[in-house]
Amino acid sequence: MRYCLILILCVYASASIGELRIEVTQGLDKPVHVAVVPFNWRGWGRGSDTLTDVVNSDLQLSGRFKTTSVEQMLSRPHRAKDVLYRDWRLLKVEYLVIGEIRRDGDNIEVTYELHNIVTKTLEHKETIVGGRDELRDMGHHVSDVVFEKLTGIEGAFATRIMYVTAVGPLNDRTFRLNIADADGHRVETVLETREPILSPAWAPDGNRVAYVSFEKDSKPAIYIQDLQAKTRRMITNFQGLNGAPAFSPDGTKLALVLSKSGNPDIWTYDLKTRAMAKVTRHYGIDTEPSWSADGKSIVFTSNRGGSPQIYKMRLRDLNVERVTFEGDYNARASVLSDGSGLVMVHRRNDIYNISLLDLKRGRLSVLTQTSLDESPSIAPNRSMLIYATQHAGQGILAAVSIDGGVKFNLPSSEGDVREPAWSPKKRKVFTPISK
Amino acid sequence: MGTPKMRGVLVIGLASLLLAGCASNEPEDSGPEISPDTDGPGTMVEKPMASGSDKQEAKPMVKGDKLVIPTSSGMGYEMLQGIFYFDFDQAIVKRAGHSELNKHARALQSDRMLRVRLEGHADERGTREYNLALGERRANSIRAYLVAQGVSSSQIEVISYGEEKPVVEGHSESGWSQNRRVEIVYR
Numbered sequence: 238m239r240y241c242l243i244l245i246l247c248v249y250a251s252a253s254i255g256e257l258r259i260e261v262t263q264g265l266d267k268p269v270h271v272a273v274v275p276f277n278w279r280g281w282g283r284g285s286d287t288l289t290d291v292v293n294s295d296l297q298l299s300g301r302f303k304t305t306s307v308e309q310m311l312s313r314p315h316r317a318k319d320v321l322y323r324d325w326r327l328l329k330v331e332y333l334v335i336g337e338i339r340r341d342g343d344n345i346e347v348t349y350e351l352h353n354i355v356t357k358t359l360e361h362k363e364t365i366v367g368g369r370d371e372l373r374d375m376g377h378h379v380s381d382v383v384f385e386k387l388t389g390i391e392g393a394f395a396t397r398i399m400y401v402t403a404v405g406p407l408n409d410r411t412f413r414l415n416i417a418d419a420d421g422h423r424v425e426t427v428l429e430t431r432e433p434i435l436s437p438a439w440a441p442d443g444n445r446v447a448y449v450s451f452e453k454d455s456k457p458a459i460y461i462q463d464l465q466a467k468t469r470r471m472i473t474n475f476q477g478l479n480g481a482p483a484f485s486p487d488g489t490k491l492a493l494v495l496s497k498s499g500n501p502d503i504w505t506y507d508l509k510t511r512a513m514a515k516v517t518r519h520y521g522i523d524t525e526p527s528w529s530a531d532g533k534s535i536v537f538t539s540n541r542g543g544s545p546q547i548y549k550m551r552l553r554d555l556n557v558e559r560v561t562f563e564g565d566y567n568a569r570a571s572v573l574s575d576g577s578g579l580v581m582v583h584r585r586n587d588i589y590n591i592s593l594l595d596l597k598r599g600r601l602s603v604l605t606q607t608s609l610d611e612s613p614s615i616a617p618n619r620s621m622l623i624y625a626t627q628h629a630g631q632g633i634l635a636a637v638s639i640d641g642g643v644k645f646n647l648p649s650s651e652g653d654v655r656e657p658a659w660s661p662k663k664r665k666v667f668t669p670i671s672k
Numbered sequence: 673m674g675t676p677k678m679r680g681v682l683v684i685g686l687a688s689l690l691l692a693g694c695a696s697n698e699p700e701d702s703g704p705e706i707s708p709d710t711d712g713p714g715t716m717v718e719k720p721m722a723s724g725s726d727k728q729e730a731k732p733m734v735k736g737d738k739l740v741i742p743t744s745s746g747m748g749y750e751m752l753q754g755i756f757y758f759d760f761d762q763a764i765v766k767r768a769g770h771s772e773l774n775k776h777a778r779a780l781q782s783d784r785m786l787r788v789r790l791e792g793h794a795d796e797r798g799t800r801e802y803n804l805a806l807g808e809r810r811a812n813s814i815r816a817y818l819v820a821q822g823v824s825s826s827q828i829e830v831i832s833y834g835e836e837k838p839v840v841e842g843h844s845e846s847g848w849s850q851n852r853r854v855e856i857v858y859r
Contacts, residue, residue: 407838433836435800456831457804478808478832481801494801501805522805538802544761545802569799582799589797609843611799627843656800 256650257398257421257634263644264300269331269387271296272305276336276349277315284338288347291376292334292383295394295420299384300643305330317350317359325354332360334383344368347375348672351383361386363669373422374665381663391618394419395663398623399427399437399446400634404652414448416464418664419616421647427462428452435656440484443662447472447482447491459493461508472506481525485532492516492526492535503537503550516555527571527579536560536579538568547581547594561594563601569612570594573619580604580613580622591624593639604637614659615639623647625655732779732786737857739786741779752776754856756814757849760795763809765817773814776856777821784824789857790814792832793839795848800834807832814854 273292278284296302307313311324315337325333336349344366351361361382367375374395381392399416414428414437428434432451439446440461447461458474459482473479477496484491491506495515503517503526517523521541528535529549536549547561547570561567566584573579576596583592583601588608594601605624613624621643623636628646632653635646647654732741739752756769765773780786792811794803811830819825840847 407841433833435804435834435836451833451836477830478804480804494805496805496808501808522802522809524801524805525799538799540802545798566798568802584798609796630841630843 256424257417257647257654258650259298259421259645259647261298261300261643261645262635263642265642268301268303270303270305270329271332271334271383271387272310272325272328272330273334274310274313274315274336275307276338276347279337279339285372287372288338288376288379291373291420292380295377295380296383298420298645299394300638300645301384301388317352317362320352322352322354322357330354332383332387334379336379340369341366345372345375347379349379351386364672365667365669367665367667371665373418375667377418377420377663378665378667390620393616393618393621393659395665396617397660397664398634398647399439399658399660400654401434401437401656402649402652402654403433403632414446416446416660419659427464436481437656437658438482438484439658439660441486441488441661443660445484446658447484449480449482459491461491477501478524483526483528485528486530487532490532492528494524494526503535505552516550516552517557518555525569529572530574530576536570536572538570547579560596567592571613571615573615574617575619580615582611582613591622591637602641604639604641605635607635610635612656614657616659617661621659623657623659625657732783734786734858737859739776739779739856739858741775752779752856754858756854756856758810758852758854760797760848760852761806763806763813765813770817773817774821777818777823780818780823780827781821784827787827787829787859789829789831789859791837791855791857792830792834793837793851793853793855794835795851796835796838796843797848798835800836804832804834804836807834810852810854814856 273289275286275289293304297304305328309328312321314320314335331354333352333354334349336347339346346364346366348364350359353360365375365378377395380394384392396419397416398419402413402415404411412430412434413426414434415424415426417424430450430452432455435449437446437448444465445461445463447459449457449459451457457479459472459479460469461472462469475495475497478494478501480494482491482493489508491508493504493506494501495504500520501522501524502515503523505514505516519541521539523537523539525538526535534549534551536547538545539548544565545568546559547567548557549560550557564583564585568582570579570581578593578595580591580593582589589610590603591605591610591613592601592603607626610624610626613622615622621636621638623634625632626635632655633646633648634654634657637644732739738754740749741752743750752775753772790811792807794806811832815828815830838851840850
């Protein structure tokens with residue numbers, strides 16, 4: 238039974254069990270009003286509205302936009318020449334997205350336009366080509382472009398979320414490592430086992446993931462799995478802890494935690510040469526390494542000062558300095574890619590929240606208001622972060638914008654969900670073609 | 673802590689075995705927390721038979737993953753309590769657990785073939801990796817205690833599950849206090 242492990246990598250094509258559902262719990266006070274007209278299928282009569290459904294739902298669930306239902310629309314243009322700005326002004330629409338879809342053999346060609354209703358101008362127009370099974374990806378691409386044009390922030394709708402689920406009674410649980418689109422759809426199960434899985438981490442290329450699994454003899458080991466080749470390699474299974482893997486920004490090294498020398502220390506592991514180096518030397522607990530964007534230092538959690546706090550270590554000379562001073566519990570920090578701050582778990586009055594520490598001003602702001610919040614992971618556009626929390630006695634994922642303005646929950650239909658990790662890359666990138 | 677241990681009589685029905693678990697709340701051992709066992713490592717484990725008895729000395733037995741030992745009175749068996757609890761963010765072995773741990777230590781010394789796994793756990797508060805480290809700390813504390821009592825470290829394996837394997841659900845101190853624990857698992 239111990240070895241009852243199934244390694245699967247499959248995609249459930251349609252909406253299926255295990256998908257996450259986004260519920261916006263706090264949006265902007267004045268969301269921008271955008272109308273997305275169902276794109277026209279040229280030549281073949283009506284096809285599926287998947288693409289426009291995806292765009293509508295992305296924009297709405299971002300908490301920054303209000304969308305218009307099809308029933309309300311006074312006209313349904315597909316090209317610039319058919320747009321009657323008056324129709325949209327009546328509905329108080331500020332921006333309009335229209336487009337056409339054309340089948341081209343096994344490919345699909347999408348041309349879309351973004352109109353500013355207030356200034357009556359065409360803000361953006363482009364054509365992209367994708368596979369027949371990539372309608373959702375193309376939809377997320379359109380959302381990303383629209384989002385960026387309207388907010389100035391790169392969109393993250395085409396990215397993915399990796400997370401762990403635990404299903405079943407306490408003494409008989411099934412753990413899964415899943416990857417879903419950022420909107421919770423298209424869940425892939427990367428690993429399924431009867432023993433705990435934790436600390437999933439993305440490689441910077443988005444093609445490999447590292448995680449800790451207890452599947453072998455009920456003991457922890459670190460694995461790296463290639464998502465495309467569907468292969469995996471065990472990195473360490475030493476006596477004691479094997480935990481908290483984190484890829485270096487250039488993807489050549491892994492920082493990890495081993496306690497084989499008697500107490501938990503941070504080590505680096507060279508993925509090519511397999512050389513290992515112990516980089517912290519303290520009898521306290523050192524864990525949860527996270528690399529700085531330049532790869533020259535590692536922040537980590539240590540209780541060397543009595544309570545868990547965040548420290549920063551320079552790899553060149555292993556010099557360590559303490560970073561956090563506010564509160565008696567600060568842990569699991571990750572550095573923003575621009576180095577301006579770090580997000581972490583912070584305890585205040587016995588409540589665990591996600592906090593942002595502004596490293597330039599030294600100011601700490603609490604971003605979440607629930608309790609038992611943990612595992613913050615930042616979106617590649619740095620505007621959102623996803624974390625794990627408890628809701629109605631169940632582990633769920635939730636997200637909050639870095640400015641605290643937008644919040645949403647991602648409940649799952651089954652079991653506890655925890656340990657989210659936001660992918661560094663988009664699932665599929667489309668380059669506009671010139672027409 | 674008397675020198676002559678586990679001598680003599682055996683064979684008791686299953687019922688008494690079950691009852692023994694409740695009946696074994698013996699007074700705490702006197703003396704310092706970690707007193708060196710007079711038998712120490714390296715001494716003979718098997719004691720000479722009690723004079724006048726042909727019977728084999730009663731030995732600890734593994735039942736499932738728990739240990740059953742003859743009571744000190746020699747009148748029956750008791751199943752040793754295998755779970756030890758800890759305070760929040762602490763890895764200090766509580767005094768309340770010493771007498772039971774001493775029984776584990778004596779049993780492990782009396783039979784060097786016995787192997788235990790010390791499984792360290794934490795409550796759900798705080799981060800998962802830190803809790804893994806904390807669980808290991810707790811299990812290491814129990815190991816240090818047993819080794820100080822003369823148990824060979826080769827008999828002990830330590831593993832931490834952090835907050836991944838709670839025994840109780842529930843997000844308040846009553847649940848948390850039961851989850852902050854080390855389980856002694858015999859193999």
